[in-house]
Amino acid sequence: MDALLDRRLIFVTGKGGVGKTTVAAALGLAAARAGRRVLVCEVGDQERLTASFGLPAAGFREVEIEPGLHAFSVNPEDAIAEWLRYQLHSRTLAGLLGGSRIFQYLAMAAPGLAEMVTIGKVWELAQLERKTPSAAPYDLVIVDAPATGHGIALLRAPRTFAEIARVGPVNHQAEIVDGFLRDPAATAVVAVTLAEEMPVSETLDLEQRLYDELGLALDRVYVNALLPDRLKAAETRKLEAAIAGDGNANPSPSALAVLDASLAAHQTVRAQRSQLARLRRGLTAKALSLPHLLAADVGRDGLERLATKLERDL
Amino acid sequence: MTARAKRIDGVLAGKRVIVCAGSGGVGKTTTAAAIAAALAARGQRTIVLTIDPARRLADALGLPDLGNEEHRVDPERLRDAGLGGDGELWAMTLDAKRTFDELIDRTAPDAETRDAVLANPIYRQLSNAVAGSQEYMAMEKLYELHESGRYDVLVLDTPPTRNALDFLDAPGRLARFIDSRSLQVFRASGRAGLGLVGRGVASMLSVLEKATGVELLRDLAEFFNAFGGMAEGFRDRARHVEALLRDDATTFLLVTSPRAAAIADASHFHAKLAESGMPFGALIVNRVREPVSATADDAELERELTELLGEPLARKALHDVGDRNLLAERDLRNTERMRAELTGGELLTVPELSGDVHDLGGLAAVAAQLFKRQRS
Numbered sequence: 076m077d078a079l080l081d082r083r084l085i086f087v088t089g090k091g092g093v094g095k096t097t098v099a100a101a102l103g104l105a106a107a108r109a110g111r112r113v114l115v116c117e118v119g120d121q122e123r124l125t126a127s128f129g130l131p132a133a134g135f136r137e138v139e140i141e142p143g144l145h146a147f148s149v150n151p152e153d154a155i156a157e158w159l160r161y162q163l164h165s166r167t168l169a170g171l172l173g174g175s176r177i178f179q180y181l182a183m184a185a186p187g188l189a190e191m192v193t194i195g196k197v198w199e200l201a202q203l204e205r206k207t208p209s210a211a212p213y214d215l216v217i218v219d220a221p222a223t224g225h226g227i228a229l230l231r232a233p234r235t236f237a238e239i240a241r242v243g244p245v246n247h248q249a250e251i252v253d254g255f256l257r258d259p260a261a262t263a264v265v266a267v268t269l270a271e272e273m274p275v276s277e278t279l280d281l282e283q284r285l286y287d288e289l290g291l292a293l294d295r296v297y298v299n300a301l302l303p304d305r306l307k308a309a310e311t312r313k314l315e316a317a318i319a320g321d322g323n324a325n326p327s328p329s330a331l332a333v334l335d336a337s338l339a340a341h342q343t344v345r346a347q348r349s350q351l352a353r354l355r356r357g358l359t360a361k362a363l364s365l366p367h368l369l370a371a372d373v374g375r376d377g378l379e380r381l382a383t384k385l386e387r388d389l
Numbered sequence: 390m391t392a393r394a395k396r397i398d399g400v401l402a403g404k405r406v407i408v409c410a411g412s413g414g415v416g417k418t419t420t421a422a423a424i425a426a427a428l429a430a431r432g433q434r435t436i437v438l439t440i441d442p443a444r445r446l447a448d449a450l451g452l453p454d455l456g457n458e459e460h461r462v463d464p465e466r467l468r469d470a471g472l473g474g475d476g477e478l479w480a481m482t483l484d485a486k487r488t489f490d491e492l493i494d495r496t497a498p499d500a501e502t503r504d505a506v507l508a509n510p511i512y513r514q515l516s517n518a519v520a521g522s523q524e525y526m527a528m529e530k531l532y533e534l535h536e537s538g539r540y541d542v543l544v545l546d547t548p549p550t551r552n553a554l555d556f557l558d559a560p561g562r563l564a565r566f567i568d569s570r571s572l573q574v575f576r577a578s579g580r581a582g583l584g585l586v587g588r589g590v591a592s593m594l595s596v597l598e599k600a601t602g603v604e605l606l607r608d609l610a611e612f613f614n615a616f617g618g619m620a621e622g623f624r625d626r627a628r629h630v631e632a633l634l635r636d637d638a639t640t641f642l643l644v645t646s647p648r649a650a651a652i653a654d655a656s657h658f659h660a661k662l663a664e665s666g667m668p669f670g671a672l673i674v675n676r677v678r679e680p681v682s683a684t685a686d687d688a689e690l691e692r693e694l695t696e697l698l699g700e701p702l703a704r705k706a707l708h709d710v711g712d713r714n715l716l717a718e719r720d721l722r723n724t725e726r727m728r729a730e731l732t733g734g735e736l737l738t739v740p741e742l743s744g745d746v747h748d749l750g751g752l753a754a755v756a757a758q759l760f761k762r763q764r765s
Contacts, residue, residue: 091413091549092651123650222413222549239510239608272747273443274414302712305705314706317697329682330693336681336713337706339743369712371719372649 079294079389080106082263084201084255085217088226089267090277094299096123097373098267098365099219101381105389107143108382111214114145116197118221118229122148127378137200137210145213147200151189154196161206162244190232191249198252201261223281230256230264230289256291263294268354270298270347279357293360297385298351300367304344306337314338363388397759400670400735401428404640406535406543406633407670410662411644412654413549416675418442419746419755420644420739421546422450422480426467426749427756430474433541437480438530440523440548445747447482456484457491457530459539462749470749472756479540485526492529496622502615511612523548525630532630640670645727647677647720652727663732671735673759674724678741680717681710 079085079102087099096117103115114137117124122132125146130138133146135153140146160166199206201216220226233253240246256262264285268278278296285291306314317324318334326334355362365384368377401407401424409421418439425437436459442452450462462478472478490507497503506512524547531545616623633639641662645655655672662669694703728736739758746755 092415092646092648096650123653272445276444305709306702310702310705313698313702324697326697327690327693329687329690330697332681333690333694333706333710337709340709340713342743369715371715371722 079263079265080109080111080215082261083203083215084197084262085215085294086220086226086230086256086262086264087218087267088220088223088264088281090269090274091222093267093269093274095222095267096219097127097378097381098265098297098299099217100124100127101378101385102265103144103217104141104378104382105385106215106217107141108386109389110143112143112145112211113215113217114147114200114213115217115219116200117146117148117219118193118197119148119150124148124219127373128375149193149196151193154192155188158192158195188236190229191236191252194229194232194256195248195252198255201255223277227281227284227288230285230291234289257289259292259294264291265294266296266360267299268296269300270350270354272350275350275354278354282358282360293358295360296354296358296362298354298362298364301347301351301364302340302344302367302369304341304348306341306344311338311341314341396762397424397671397735397737400640400642404542404638404670406531406545406636406639408531408545408547408634408639408641409644410547410641410658411549412651412658415644415646415651416739416746417549417644418446418546419752420642420673420675420759421544422446423752423755423759424642425480425542425544426462426472426478426752427760428542428544429462429476429478430467430472430756432475434477434539435479435542435544436534436540437478437544437546438483438527438534439480439546440483440527442482442546443747449748449752450480452480452482456482457487459534466749471753472749476541481530483527483530485523488526488530489522492526492626493619496619496626498618502618505615506612506619509608509612509615511608512616528630528634529626532626532633535633634667637668640668642670643672645672645674647674647723649723652723656727656730659731669734671737672727672731674720674727674736674738676741677720677724677738678713678717680714680721 085099085102087095087102089095099115103113106113115124117133122134125131125133125138125140128140130140130146133140133148135148135150137145137147197216197218200213203212205212220229233249233256237246237249237253240249266278266281268274282293282296285293314334314337316322317326318331318338320326351362351364365381368380370377407421407424409417409424411417418441421439422437422442425435429435437450439447439450439452442450451460451466453460459479459481462480464473464477467473467478493506493512494503497506527545527547531543534540534543643655643658643662645651659669659672691703691707694706697703698706724736724738737759739755742751742754742758746752
């Protein structure tokens with residue numbers, strides 16, 4: 076298996092709210108630290124990545140946010156307009172078509188066109204020979220992809236499109252993008268999850284669906300926000316005994332609140348461990364853990380910490 | 390800060406349609422099910438329409454794998470979970486594809502048109518995969534059940550979306566692209582070939598052909614040709630669905646977690662909701678961590694804990710409290726930021742509950758939190 080940083084594209088997906096953007100950003104930071112020229116690409120209209128670096132949104136422009144680390148945000152409208160320009164070899168014609176109501180309807184009606192041009196743009200960003208005039212190639216592109224279902228739809232789009240447009244230029248391009256996504260030496264699909272029941276179930280389901288529907292193997296799973304396990308078994312028993320008032324101890328309400336909180340924290344940790352074990356039992360790909368940052372917000376420092384942790388296995 | 394006591398009861402009073410919206414992973418399905426269960430316990434005949442519920446929640450509600458069928462939740466099991474009452478709780482898992490097929494079946498003028506649409510590759514992709522069609526079909530099913538008059542209250546759990554427009558714009562969008570004026574182009578090309586349509590249109594189509602490939606155009610032409618006869622019916626339907634969403638008896642509940650990213654999504658959604666003039670009822674912040682009342686730097690407390698637990702364990706316990714309070718503070722800050730942004734509607738919080746929320750007992754616990762008196 077190729078090292079993660081030696082691929083051209085890392086596709087980061089997972090259930091909503093598990094920290095995909097954070098992990099994608101930390102991966103980008105780690106890759107840049109390893110000397111790669113890397114681009115982190117967000118999908119959709121809500122840009123969060125640059126905010127972690129205290130910068131305004133990048134939009135549909137490749138912006139260097141730190142030495143070696145670039146940001147970009149792809150949206151279907153701009154991607155369609157750009158695709159048309161290449162396709163028609165004419166800015167005027169593309170503008171005419173892009174601005175036409177009929178084309179707007181077509182674009183909305185053509186199933187998966189939005190997804191196709193989105194993943195097509197991602198593919199273009201990841202090519203050593205860029206189609207974008209005067210654009211330098213990247214060593215690595217990391218996509219902060221949409222949540223599981225939409226993420227799979229994005230990966231499936233080239234194949235869907237190749238099937239609908241059975242011949243012609245669209246079919247040809249879709250086949251090329253599809254081949255790139257399926258080539259494990261070029262593309263890695265990475266999932267992010269939390270060690271909680273529903274995200275774990277969705278991750279297991281994701282691995283199965285990727286394989287069944289697209290013939291893709293998940294490269295790895297990052298289990299995010301794992302809490303530190305501070306208590307040994309004997310210490311847990313001691314806490315329980317103290318709460319129960321054994322040995323004539325009579326804790327004050329404040330002390331009792333601390334004891335309860337500590338025990339609750341321990342129970343959360345244990346629940347996480349059992350979900351992590353469940354994930355590992357059901358998963359073919361490897362599951363790597365990332366610590367809970369236990370900070371007021373992720374921020375630049377948090378990303379650094381995660382990047383350091385990620386560096387151990389790239 | 391006001392001292393006004395707020396309850397979800399006030400938000401839900403007189404509502405017949407409750408739409409729970411928000412980004413993924415914030416507990417939308419659980420919230421929708423808990424509200425439906427609580428309203429059923431209060432004597433209403435209630436149905437919750439869920440999208441892809443967690444397996445154990447589906448089991449708890451008695452939902453089979455097969456979607457689009459109404460199931461009554463066993464009253465005895467509800468009673469055992471503390472959710473007994475005079476009403477009825479029903480549940481259904483939405484199947485967008487089946488809803489779409491059924492809609493075609495109802496709207497098609499004849500069997501031939503219906504079969505042509507159902508077999509068209511464009512339709513098959515549209516009904517399965519296209520962003521927005523799942524959202525639209527959720528609302529379509531909601532409308533259908535509403536019209537049936539079988540339920541006092543309908544609670545809709547919506548597909549997770551980061552893009553509010555996908556959701557709010559969905560009813561209009563489908564109707565718009567089936568709009569007959571723009572369809573004429575494709576219908577003409579399907580019937581008579583490219584030669585017979587106007588010159589401007591012909592050149593447009595030849596450009597499109599160059600850009601896409603002719604087969605795609607033919608499929609599209611066929612699709613729109615078959616769909617054309619149904620355009621009026623679809624537009625009509627979409628208008629009714631949209632009217633239902635704007636009705637006085639409808640309310641939108643935005644569900645979020647207190648994490649910064651989810652709050653940002655909720656804020657975006659709230660703004661779009663207001664912009665579209667949809668009735669906003671409340672923002673529900675789930676899984677809010679509450680601070681531990683004890684302070685970690687209290688010397689007296691530290692002494693007591695050391696005496697009780699020994700020094701290493703006391704330090705660990707205080708460390709746990711420090712972490713918890715840090716996160717609780719973060720949750721509070723994010724929640725308050727959101728509260729300041731809200732125009733109209735209520736903000737309700739549900740604390741992080743220990744234990745399982747994916748069974749009926751868990752729903753009862755969530756409902757108890759939602760329906761209890763909260764202070765703003």
